[in-house]
Amino acid sequence: MPQVTPEYLAQRRASILDAAAHCFAAKGFHATSMPDICSQAGMSAGGVYRYFASKEELIEELADTVMVPVLHVLRAALDANPVPQPAEVIDLIHDTLLVDSPPLPSAALMLQVWCEVVRNPRVHESQRRYMSELLDVLSGFTRRWAQLDDASARAAASALVAMSMGTFLMQNVLEADLKKTSTRKLIEALNPIVRSG
Known part of the structure:
Protein backbone atom coordinates (compact mmCIF):
# COMPACT_ATOMS: atom_id res chain seq x y z
CA MET A 1 0.00 0.00 0.00
CA GLU A 60 -15.14 26.45 12.91
CA GLU A 61 -12.16 25.74 10.68
CA LEU A 62 -13.59 27.82 7.83
CA ALA A 63 -14.29 30.69 10.21
CA ASP A 64 -10.77 30.43 11.59
CA THR A 65 -9.26 30.94 8.13
CA VAL A 66 -11.31 33.97 7.08
CA MET A 67 -9.00 36.76 8.20
CA VAL A 68 -5.62 35.12 7.51
CA PRO A 69 -5.30 36.31 3.88
CA VAL A 70 -6.70 39.74 4.79
CA LEU A 71 -4.09 40.29 7.49
CA HIS A 72 -1.33 39.12 5.14
CA VAL A 73 -2.41 41.52 2.35
CA LEU A 74 -2.86 44.47 4.72
CA ARG A 75 0.57 43.98 6.32
CA ALA A 76 2.13 44.06 2.86
CA ALA A 77 0.12 47.17 1.91
CA LEU A 78 1.17 48.97 5.09
CA ASP A 79 4.77 48.94 3.84
CA ALA A 80 3.80 50.43 0.46
CA ASN A 81 4.88 53.91 -0.55
CA PRO A 82 2.60 55.75 -0.91
CA VAL A 83 0.41 54.03 1.65
CA PRO A 84 -3.12 53.16 0.38
CA GLN A 85 -5.82 55.60 1.45
CA PRO A 86 -8.93 54.62 3.53
CA ALA A 87 -11.21 53.70 0.62
CA GLU A 88 -8.41 51.68 -0.97
CA VAL A 89 -7.78 49.79 2.28
CA ILE A 90 -11.48 48.95 2.62
CA ASP A 91 -11.61 47.76 -0.99
CA LEU A 92 -8.46 45.70 -0.40
CA ILE A 93 -10.13 43.97 2.56
CA HIS A 94 -13.26 43.25 0.49
CA ASP A 95 -11.36 42.05 -2.55
CA THR A 96 -9.32 39.66 -0.40
CA LEU A 97 -12.42 38.29 1.33
CA LEU A 98 -14.15 37.70 -2.00
CA VAL A 99 -11.38 35.86 -3.82
CA ASP A 100 -13.14 32.91 -5.46
CA SER A 101 -10.92 30.20 -4.07
CA PRO A 102 -10.99 28.04 -0.95
CA PRO A 103 -12.29 28.66 1.56
CA LEU A 104 -14.29 31.79 0.66
CA PRO A 105 -16.34 31.55 -2.53
CA SER A 106 -18.87 34.30 -1.80
CA ALA A 107 -20.14 37.21 0.25
CA ALA A 108 -22.89 34.91 1.53
CA LEU A 109 -20.34 32.73 3.31
CA MET A 110 -18.60 35.73 4.86
CA LEU A 111 -21.89 37.04 6.26
CA GLN A 112 -22.64 33.63 7.75
CA VAL A 113 -19.30 33.59 9.52
CA TRP A 114 -20.13 36.95 11.11
CA CYS A 115 -23.54 35.62 12.19
CA GLU A 116 -21.97 32.47 13.63
CA VAL A 117 -20.03 34.65 16.08
CA VAL A 118 -23.31 35.13 18.00
CA ARG A 119 -24.05 31.44 18.58
CA ASN A 120 -20.72 29.60 18.49
CA PRO A 121 -18.21 30.38 21.29
CA ARG A 122 -15.23 28.99 19.32
CA VAL A 123 -16.03 31.11 16.27
CA HIS A 124 -16.60 34.09 18.57
CA GLU A 125 -13.17 33.62 20.14
CA SER A 126 -11.35 33.17 16.83
CA GLN A 127 -13.00 36.26 15.33
CA ARG A 128 -12.20 38.30 18.43
CA ARG A 129 -8.56 37.26 18.17
CA TYR A 130 -8.41 38.19 14.51
CA MET A 131 -10.23 41.47 15.16
CA SER A 132 -7.53 42.44 17.65
CA GLU A 133 -4.86 41.68 15.03
CA LEU A 134 -6.82 43.59 12.39
CA LEU A 135 -7.08 46.65 14.64
CA ASP A 136 -3.32 46.50 15.25
CA VAL A 137 -2.64 46.51 11.50
CA LEU A 138 -5.22 49.18 10.70
CA SER A 139 -3.82 51.36 13.50
CA GLY A 140 -0.61 51.35 11.49
CA PHE A 141 -2.53 52.86 8.56
CA THR A 142 -4.33 55.45 10.67
CA ARG A 143 -0.99 56.57 12.19
CA ARG A 144 0.46 56.98 8.69
CA TRP A 145 -2.57 59.02 7.57
CA ALA A 146 -2.54 61.38 10.56
CA GLN A 147 -0.42 62.20 13.60
CA LEU A 148 -2.39 60.19 16.17
CA ASP A 149 -1.54 58.81 19.59
CA ASP A 150 -2.02 55.07 20.12
CA ALA A 151 -5.54 55.33 21.59
CA SER A 152 -6.75 57.64 18.81
CA ALA A 153 -5.14 55.48 16.12
CA ARG A 154 -6.92 52.39 17.45
CA ALA A 155 -10.25 54.25 17.71
CA ALA A 156 -9.86 55.37 14.09
CA ALA A 157 -9.03 51.77 13.13
CA SER A 158 -12.27 50.63 14.80
CA ALA A 159 -14.19 53.20 12.76
CA LEU A 160 -12.50 51.87 9.63
CA VAL A 161 -13.63 48.32 10.50
CA ALA A 162 -17.20 49.58 10.96
CA MET A 163 -17.03 51.30 7.56
CA SER A 164 -15.60 48.16 6.00
CA MET A 165 -18.33 45.89 7.35
CA GLY A 166 -21.08 48.35 6.41
CA THR A 167 -19.83 48.89 2.88
CA PHE A 168 -19.31 45.13 2.46
CA LEU A 169 -22.97 44.53 3.32
CA MET A 170 -24.21 47.38 1.14
CA GLN A 171 -22.11 46.60 -1.93
CA ASN A 172 -22.32 42.80 -1.86
CA VAL A 173 -25.82 42.17 -0.50
CA LEU A 174 -28.07 45.22 -0.82
CA GLU A 175 -26.53 46.25 -4.16
CA ALA A 176 -25.68 42.74 -5.34
CA ASP A 177 -27.83 43.09 -8.49
CA LEU A 178 -27.19 46.80 -8.97
CA LYS A 179 -24.30 49.06 -9.85
CA LYS A 180 -22.30 49.18 -6.64
CA THR A 181 -21.67 52.53 -4.99
CA SER A 182 -17.92 53.02 -4.77
CA THR A 183 -16.32 52.97 -1.36
CA ARG A 184 -14.67 56.31 -2.07
CA LYS A 185 -18.06 57.95 -2.76
CA LEU A 186 -19.52 56.52 0.43
CA ILE A 187 -16.66 57.88 2.52
CA GLU A 188 -16.74 61.26 0.76
CA ALA A 189 -20.48 61.51 1.42
CA LEU A 190 -19.76 61.36 5.15
CA ASN A 191 -17.19 64.17 5.13
CA PRO A 192 -19.66 67.11 5.48
CA ILE A 193 -21.48 65.33 8.30
CA VAL A 194 -18.28 64.50 10.17
CA ARG A 195 -17.00 68.07 9.79
CA SER A 196 -20.30 69.54 11.04
CA GLY A 197 -20.07 67.46 14.22
Whole structure:
Protein backbone atom coordinates (compact mmCIF):
# COMPACT_ATOMS: atom_id res chain seq x y z
CA MET A 1 0.00 0.00 0.00
CA PRO A 2 1.48 3.42 -0.97
CA GLN A 3 2.48 5.72 1.89
CA VAL A 4 0.11 8.64 2.56
CA THR A 5 2.13 11.85 2.68
CA PRO A 6 1.35 14.91 4.84
CA GLU A 7 0.92 16.87 1.60
CA TYR A 8 -1.77 14.44 0.42
CA LEU A 9 -3.60 14.68 3.76
CA ALA A 10 -3.45 18.50 3.65
CA GLN A 11 -4.76 18.46 0.08
CA ARG A 12 -7.69 16.23 1.06
CA ARG A 13 -8.56 18.50 4.00
CA ALA A 14 -8.43 21.55 1.73
CA SER A 15 -10.66 19.79 -0.82
CA ILE A 16 -13.26 19.00 1.86
CA LEU A 17 -13.14 22.56 3.19
CA ASP A 18 -13.64 23.88 -0.34
CA ALA A 19 -16.65 21.60 -0.85
CA ALA A 20 -18.10 22.64 2.52
CA ALA A 21 -17.57 26.33 1.72
CA HIS A 22 -19.49 26.01 -1.54
CA CYS A 23 -22.33 24.12 0.14
CA PHE A 24 -22.51 26.61 3.00
CA ALA A 25 -22.50 29.55 0.60
CA ALA A 26 -25.38 28.03 -1.37
CA LYS A 27 -27.57 26.70 1.45
CA GLY A 28 -26.32 28.24 4.69
CA PHE A 29 -24.49 26.61 7.57
CA HIS A 30 -27.50 25.03 9.19
CA ALA A 31 -29.42 23.91 6.10
CA THR A 32 -26.34 22.12 4.76
CA SER A 33 -25.99 18.47 5.75
CA MET A 34 -22.89 16.33 5.94
CA PRO A 35 -24.23 14.22 3.01
CA ASP A 36 -24.38 17.47 0.99
CA ILE A 37 -20.72 18.10 1.76
CA CYS A 38 -19.72 14.50 1.01
CA SER A 39 -21.48 14.68 -2.34
CA GLN A 40 -19.84 18.01 -3.23
CA ALA A 41 -16.43 16.63 -2.22
CA GLY A 42 -17.00 13.39 -4.16
CA MET A 43 -16.17 11.39 -1.05
CA SER A 44 -17.87 8.86 1.17
CA ALA A 45 -19.03 9.87 4.64
CA GLY A 46 -16.23 7.76 6.11
CA GLY A 47 -13.70 9.61 3.98
CA VAL A 48 -14.92 13.02 5.15
CA TYR A 49 -15.21 11.99 8.80
CA ARG A 50 -11.61 10.83 8.70
CA TYR A 51 -10.62 14.47 8.43
CA PHE A 52 -13.45 16.31 10.21
CA ALA A 53 -15.46 14.93 13.12
CA SER A 54 -18.56 17.05 12.47
CA LYS A 55 -20.13 19.82 10.42
CA GLU A 56 -19.49 22.12 13.39
CA GLU A 57 -15.77 21.44 13.09
CA LEU A 58 -15.88 22.36 9.40
CA ILE A 59 -17.68 25.62 10.22
CA GLU A 60 -15.14 26.45 12.91
CA GLU A 61 -12.16 25.74 10.68
CA LEU A 62 -13.59 27.82 7.83
CA ALA A 63 -14.29 30.69 10.21
CA ASP A 64 -10.77 30.43 11.59
CA THR A 65 -9.26 30.94 8.13
CA VAL A 66 -11.31 33.97 7.08
CA MET A 67 -9.00 36.76 8.20
CA VAL A 68 -5.62 35.12 7.51
CA PRO A 69 -5.30 36.31 3.88
CA VAL A 70 -6.70 39.74 4.79
CA LEU A 71 -4.09 40.29 7.49
CA HIS A 72 -1.33 39.12 5.14
CA VAL A 73 -2.41 41.52 2.35
CA LEU A 74 -2.86 44.47 4.72
CA ARG A 75 0.57 43.98 6.32
CA ALA A 76 2.13 44.06 2.86
CA ALA A 77 0.12 47.17 1.91
CA LEU A 78 1.17 48.97 5.09
CA ASP A 79 4.77 48.94 3.84
CA ALA A 80 3.80 50.43 0.46
CA ASN A 81 4.88 53.91 -0.55
CA PRO A 82 2.60 55.75 -0.91
CA VAL A 83 0.41 54.03 1.65
CA PRO A 84 -3.12 53.16 0.38
CA GLN A 85 -5.82 55.60 1.45
CA PRO A 86 -8.93 54.62 3.53
CA ALA A 87 -11.21 53.70 0.62
CA GLU A 88 -8.41 51.68 -0.97
CA VAL A 89 -7.78 49.79 2.28
CA ILE A 90 -11.48 48.95 2.62
CA ASP A 91 -11.61 47.76 -0.99
CA LEU A 92 -8.46 45.70 -0.40
CA ILE A 93 -10.13 43.97 2.56
CA HIS A 94 -13.26 43.25 0.49
CA ASP A 95 -11.36 42.05 -2.55
CA THR A 96 -9.32 39.66 -0.40
CA LEU A 97 -12.42 38.29 1.33
CA LEU A 98 -14.15 37.70 -2.00
CA VAL A 99 -11.38 35.86 -3.82
CA ASP A 100 -13.14 32.91 -5.46
CA SER A 101 -10.92 30.20 -4.07
CA PRO A 102 -10.99 28.04 -0.95
CA PRO A 103 -12.29 28.66 1.56
CA LEU A 104 -14.29 31.79 0.66
CA PRO A 105 -16.34 31.55 -2.53
CA SER A 106 -18.87 34.30 -1.80
CA ALA A 107 -20.14 37.21 0.25
CA ALA A 108 -22.89 34.91 1.53
CA LEU A 109 -20.34 32.73 3.31
CA MET A 110 -18.60 35.73 4.86
CA LEU A 111 -21.89 37.04 6.26
CA GLN A 112 -22.64 33.63 7.75
CA VAL A 113 -19.30 33.59 9.52
CA TRP A 114 -20.13 36.95 11.11
CA CYS A 115 -23.54 35.62 12.19
CA GLU A 116 -21.97 32.47 13.63
CA VAL A 117 -20.03 34.65 16.08
CA VAL A 118 -23.31 35.13 18.00
CA ARG A 119 -24.05 31.44 18.58
CA ASN A 120 -20.72 29.60 18.49
CA PRO A 121 -18.21 30.38 21.29
CA ARG A 122 -15.23 28.99 19.32
CA VAL A 123 -16.03 31.11 16.27
CA HIS A 124 -16.60 34.09 18.57
CA GLU A 125 -13.17 33.62 20.14
CA SER A 126 -11.35 33.17 16.83
CA GLN A 127 -13.00 36.26 15.33
CA ARG A 128 -12.20 38.30 18.43
CA ARG A 129 -8.56 37.26 18.17
CA TYR A 130 -8.41 38.19 14.51
CA MET A 131 -10.23 41.47 15.16
CA SER A 132 -7.53 42.44 17.65
CA GLU A 133 -4.86 41.68 15.03
CA LEU A 134 -6.82 43.59 12.39
CA LEU A 135 -7.08 46.65 14.64
CA ASP A 136 -3.32 46.50 15.25
CA VAL A 137 -2.64 46.51 11.50
CA LEU A 138 -5.22 49.18 10.70
CA SER A 139 -3.82 51.36 13.50
CA GLY A 140 -0.61 51.35 11.49
CA PHE A 141 -2.53 52.86 8.56
CA THR A 142 -4.33 55.45 10.67
CA ARG A 143 -0.99 56.57 12.19
CA ARG A 144 0.46 56.98 8.69
CA TRP A 145 -2.57 59.02 7.57
CA ALA A 146 -2.54 61.38 10.56
CA GLN A 147 -0.42 62.20 13.60
CA LEU A 148 -2.39 60.19 16.17
CA ASP A 149 -1.54 58.81 19.59
CA ASP A 150 -2.02 55.07 20.12
CA ALA A 151 -5.54 55.33 21.59
CA SER A 152 -6.75 57.64 18.81
CA ALA A 153 -5.14 55.48 16.12
CA ARG A 154 -6.92 52.39 17.45
CA ALA A 155 -10.25 54.25 17.71
CA ALA A 156 -9.86 55.37 14.09
CA ALA A 157 -9.03 51.77 13.13
CA SER A 158 -12.27 50.63 14.80
CA ALA A 159 -14.19 53.20 12.76
CA LEU A 160 -12.50 51.87 9.63
CA VAL A 161 -13.63 48.32 10.50
CA ALA A 162 -17.20 49.58 10.96
CA MET A 163 -17.03 51.30 7.56
CA SER A 164 -15.60 48.16 6.00
CA MET A 165 -18.33 45.89 7.35
CA GLY A 166 -21.08 48.35 6.41
CA THR A 167 -19.83 48.89 2.88
CA PHE A 168 -19.31 45.13 2.46
CA LEU A 169 -22.97 44.53 3.32
CA MET A 170 -24.21 47.38 1.14
CA GLN A 171 -22.11 46.60 -1.93
CA ASN A 172 -22.32 42.80 -1.86
CA VAL A 173 -25.82 42.17 -0.50
CA LEU A 174 -28.07 45.22 -0.82
CA GLU A 175 -26.53 46.25 -4.16
CA ALA A 176 -25.68 42.74 -5.34
CA ASP A 177 -27.83 43.09 -8.49
CA LEU A 178 -27.19 46.80 -8.97
CA LYS A 179 -24.30 49.06 -9.85
CA LYS A 180 -22.30 49.18 -6.64
CA THR A 181 -21.67 52.53 -4.99
CA SER A 182 -17.92 53.02 -4.77
CA THR A 183 -16.32 52.97 -1.36
CA ARG A 184 -14.67 56.31 -2.07
CA LYS A 185 -18.06 57.95 -2.76
CA LEU A 186 -19.52 56.52 0.43
CA ILE A 187 -16.66 57.88 2.52
CA GLU A 188 -16.74 61.26 0.76
CA ALA A 189 -20.48 61.51 1.42
CA LEU A 190 -19.76 61.36 5.15
CA ASN A 191 -17.19 64.17 5.13
CA PRO A 192 -19.66 67.11 5.48
CA ILE A 193 -21.48 65.33 8.30
CA VAL A 194 -18.28 64.50 10.17
CA ARG A 195 -17.00 68.07 9.79
CA SER A 196 -20.30 69.54 11.04
CA GLY A 197 -20.07 67.46 14.22
